[in-house]
Amino acid sequence: MIPAVSILGVGQTPVANYESLSLRSLAARACRAAMDDAGVEHVDAIFVGNMLSAELTGQSHLGPLIGSAISDSPVECLTVNAACGSGGAVVRMASLAVASGAYDVVLAVGVEKMVGRSKEAVTAALASAADFGREVSNGATFAALNALLMQRYMYEYNAMRLDFSVFAEVAHQNATSNPNARLRKGCSLENYLTAKMVAEPVGLYDASPIADGAAAVVLGRGRCAARSKKRVDIVGSACATDTLSLQQRGDPLWLQAVEESTHAALDQASLRHSDIDLLELHDAFTIMSALSLESSGFAARGTAPKFAREQGIHRTGQLPISTFGGLKARGHPVGASGTYQIVEAALQLRGEAGPNQVPSASVAMTQSIGGSGATAVTHILQRAN
Amino acid sequence: MSTAVLEHSVRVAHHRRLTHCPDCGRLSYENEDACQCGGDEKPYPVSRFGEIYSYTKVHHGAAPFVLALVRLAGGQLVTGRLLGIDREPKIGLPVELADTEQSSSSGSNGISFCLRSAKAVA
Numbered sequence: 001m002i003p004a005v006s007i008l009g010v011g012q013t014p015v016a017n018y019e020s021l022s023l024r025s026l027a028a029r030a031c032r033a034a035m036d037d038a039g040v041e042h043v044d045a046i047f048v049g050n051m052l053s054a055e056l057t058g059q060s061h062l063g064p065l066i067g068s069a070i071s072d073s074p075v076e077c078l079t080v081n082a083a084c085g086s087g088g089a090v091v092r093m094a095s096l097a098v099a100s101g102a103y104d105v106v107l108a109v110g111v112e113k114m115v116g117r118s119k120e121a122v123t124a125a126l127a128s129a130a131d132f133g134r135e136v137s138n139g140a141t142f143a144a145l146n147a148l149l150m151q152r153y154m155y156e157y158n159a160m161r162l163d164f165s166v167f168a169e170v171a172h173q174n175a176t177s178n179p180n181a182r183l184r185k186g187c188s189l190e191n192y193l194t195a196k197m198v199a200e201p202v203g204l205y206d207a208s209p210i211a212d213g214a215a216a217v218v219l220g221r222g223r224c225a226a227r228s229k230k231r232v233d234i235v236g237s238a239c240a241t242d243t244l245s246l247q248q249r250g251d252p253l254w255l256q257a258v259e260e261s262t263h264a265a266l267d268q269a270s271l272r273h274s275d276i277d278l279l280e281l282h283d284a285f286t287i288m289s290a291l292s293l294e295s296s297g298f299a300a301r302g303t304a305p306k307f308a309r310e311q312g313i314h315r316t317g318q319l320p321i322s323t324f325g326g327l328k329a330r331g332h333p334v335g336a337s338g339t340y341q342i343v344e345a346a347l348q349l350r351g352e353a354g355p356n357q358v359p360s361a362s363v364a365m366t367q368s369i370g371g372s373g374a375t376a377v378t379h380i381l382q383r384a385n
Numbered sequence: 386m387s388t389a390v391l392e393h394s395v396r397v398a399h400h401r402r403l404t405h406c407p408d409c410g411r412l413s414y415e416n417e418d419a420c421q422c423g424g425d426e427k428p429y430p431v432s433r434f435g436e437i438y439s440y441t442k443v444h445h446g447a448a449p450f451v452l453a454l455v456r457l458a459g460g461q462l463v464t465g466r467l468l469g470i471d472r473e474p475k476i477g478l479p480v481e482l483a484d485t486e487q488s489s490s491s492g493s494n495g496i497s498f499c500l501r502s503a504k505a506v507a
Contacts, residue, residue, distance in 0.1 A: 123445065133422070134410045135464050138496060139443065144452045147441035152454075155439070155476045199443040199452075247454060247462035248410065252439075 005095040006225040006384065007232040008105070008218045009038025010343040014180040015213040015331035017115040023053055023062075027111040028069040030214035034107065035070075038218035038228065044103035045076040049090030049110035051083055051335035055125035056117050066109065082239075083129035084284060086110060087338025088368025088377030091217060092237050098219050105224055109216040110339030122210055126334065129371050131245035142284070143207060145246060145372045147199035150287040153253055154201065157302035161201050164286040165192040166308045168205040168328055171283060174315065175325025177355040182211045182331030206286040211331035215339040217346070228384075232346045236265035236380030244374045255295035255373035262296040262367070265378040269363075273297055276380075277361040278348055279319055280341035282369035283326040292367060293321075296378075320358045323348060338368030342379060349383040403482060404428035405461060412463060412482075412496050432458035433482040435498070440467060440474045455480055455498055465496035472500065 011033025018026055027048065035041065046067050054060035060079075067077030082089035087110030094108035114122055123143075127136050130145060153159060165187075172187035187205055195204035225231055240260035246252045266272065279298070283289040290304035298319055299307035311318040324330050324344045327337050345364035347353045362383045369376050405412055408424025412431070420428050435457040442451050451467040451474055467474060468483050480498040 119445070131410070138452065138464050138466055139450060140452055140464060141443070141445070143445065144441050144443045147443070148439040148452065148454050151441055152439035152476070197442070197444050199441045199445065202441070245410065245464070247464050249462075252454070252462070 004221045005098045005219055005234045006221065006228065007234065007342070007346045007381070008040065008220045008225060008228045009034045009036070009230070010217050010346050011035070011037055012180055012215040012340060012343050013213055015182040015211045015333055015340070018113065018212040019116060021212075023057055023059065023111055023113045024065050024069050026113065026212060026214045027066045027109050030111070030216040031066070031070045031107055031109050034216035034218045037230070038220070040105055040218060040224070042073070043071065043075065043105050043107040043218065045094070045097055046070060046107045046109065047090045047094040047097070048077065048079045049086040049108065049335050049339055050079055050112060051081055051086045051129070052112060052114065052125050055128065056122065057113055066111070070107065081335070082375045082377065083370035084282070084332075084334045085338055085368040085370030085375045085377050086335040087215070087340065088342070088366065088379065089239065089338065089370075089375070091219070091339060091342050091379065092239055092377055094219050095234050095237055098221050104222060105218060105220045107216060107218055108339065109214060110336035111214040112333035112335040113212045114210040114333060115212050134245040134247055141199070142372070143199040143202050146285040146287050147202040148246065149252060149291065149372065150201050150206070150285070153287060153290065156253065159302070159305060161203070162189065162193060163305035164206060164290065165189050166305060166313070167283060167286040167289040168192050170308070170314050171322040171326040171328035174323055174356060175329035178324040178330060181325040181329055182209055183325070183329040202285060202287070208284045208327040208332035211333045213331060213333035213336050213340065215336050215343045217339065217342055230350050231384035232349045233382045233384050234379060235382045236267075236269035236271070236378070238264035238268065239375065239377045240264065242374050244371060246372055253291065255291050255376065257373055257376035258292055258295040258367065258369070259297070261376040261378040265365070265380045269380040269382070271363060271380060275363050276319065276365045278323055278345065278358045278364045279321045280323065280326070280345050280364070280366040281321050282367055283322055283328045284332055284369070286328075288369065289321070291373070292369070296367065315356065315358050323353065323358055324356050338366070338377060341366040341368060342381070345381050349381055403431055403433050405431040431461055434458045434501075435463070435480055437474060437476050437478050437480060438462060439476060453480070453498060463496060465498050467499065468497045469499045474500070
């Protein structure tokens with residue numbers, strides 16, 4: 001992708017339980033915030049990232065639904081669905097639309113409403129993003145699939161459950177100072193170890209909470225971008241896929257799509273791993289944090305928990321991750337999470353992260369994953385000034 | 386499932402060929418020329434025996450159950466439920482296919498395995 005696309009503005013709603021707010025209103029709040037931040041009153045096109053609206057609210061065809069709430073003119077407005085990776089994929093599609101020259105200013109919004117439906121309904125809707133014939137028809141859920149990975153990881157690398165607690169502890173600590181986070185409370189090792197089991201060895205603190213939320217970015221190029229004082233450039237954007245089911249992979253503990261998309265995005269940016277100042281990764285489960293760090297190339301195989309504990313993933317560590325709480329504690333409104341990551345990374349690079357600020361951050365990487373590593377969308381963002 | 390019923394299921398499974406569809410991954414007991422997914426390639430026979438690659442006790446939902454990834458003797462990984470558990474599941478333990486009502490249901494890959502006894506393995 002040509003490195004000519006910039007993030008001109010960002011917006012987000014707090015990740016919460018919005019019983020009396022429609023999906024349309026939720027998306028519109030984030031969109032207006034992003035447009036205000038960018039100082040634009042008009043966008044040429046709108047892309048909507050969403051996973052579960054049809055299944056959980058009975059509403060699909062979100063383009064016109066949300067487009068008409070944002071724009072008075074009949075602009076192009078389409079939905080992008082890449083399961084839990086939708087929030088990253090929608091920014092990629094919007095940035096490609098800008099990079100292609102088709103549009104100058106484009107809005108990308110990720111939105112999800114999950115709270116209010118039964119746990120069984122949400123679990124079943126989420127599981128539709130796994131392989132039905134191979135996995136779901138046997139009772140697999142995403143918690144169970146991640147548990148299969150975590151159990152195998154512990155066996156192969158002689159790891160223990162408590163080794164994974166660092167990912168939950170850091171995410172929760174970062175969320176305590178994020179007013180937009182769903183879980184603004186710490187997680188101690190004791191909390192982690194004594195929490196109830198969801199699917200052994202995945203406990204409650206290994207999993208991210210479902211939630212409602214919307215996040216948006218305004219993307220632009222050319223004169224619009226040159227005028228922006230808050231500009232953050234998208235210098236790398238890549239998406240790769242793997243088999244939908246775990247059982248089809250030669251090595252389920254290696255996320256090939258994560259590896260591919262990371263290397264492609266870094267190559268586009270002409271940057272190396274050591275240039276990344278912070279990483280917003282897809283910590284839907286603690287095992288995903290570990291596998292993402294390893295498959296991305298930040299930690300050697302089987303060493304991610306040790307890397308996290310010893311090198312540091314907190315805000316002043318070697319590689320800060322989940323700097324506003326991540327999916328784990330900011331919350332995981334699935335189709336919006338990837339866009340939250342990009343909003344948060346942009347705030348870090350603009351130096352506007354408040355108490356969550358990573359010192360001297362100039363390059364950030366975000367990675368949004370759909371399924372158990374089946375889709376991986378990676379972005380590299382760089383401070384413009 | 387009671388142990389007696391499970392043993393019967395395993396005995397039944399012994400006499401039926403298990404095939405694997407290269408297109409959709411569905412395992413089937415039936416000796417079919419084509420898989421119900423409509424794939425172009427003919428399902429090929431695979432072993433009923435394997436060992437646990439990974440497993441999890443799933444606590445959410447109405448009734449807890451154990452889900453496993455099984456490495457079949459031919460090398461394929463297959464997802465299935467583990468039934469009739471009389472001891473703690475462990476990675477590497479030998480299992481074999483169980484011919485259950487769930488496994489035989491059409492339209493899904495509903496596959497179940499059971500732990501093999503040490504005597505049977507020997």
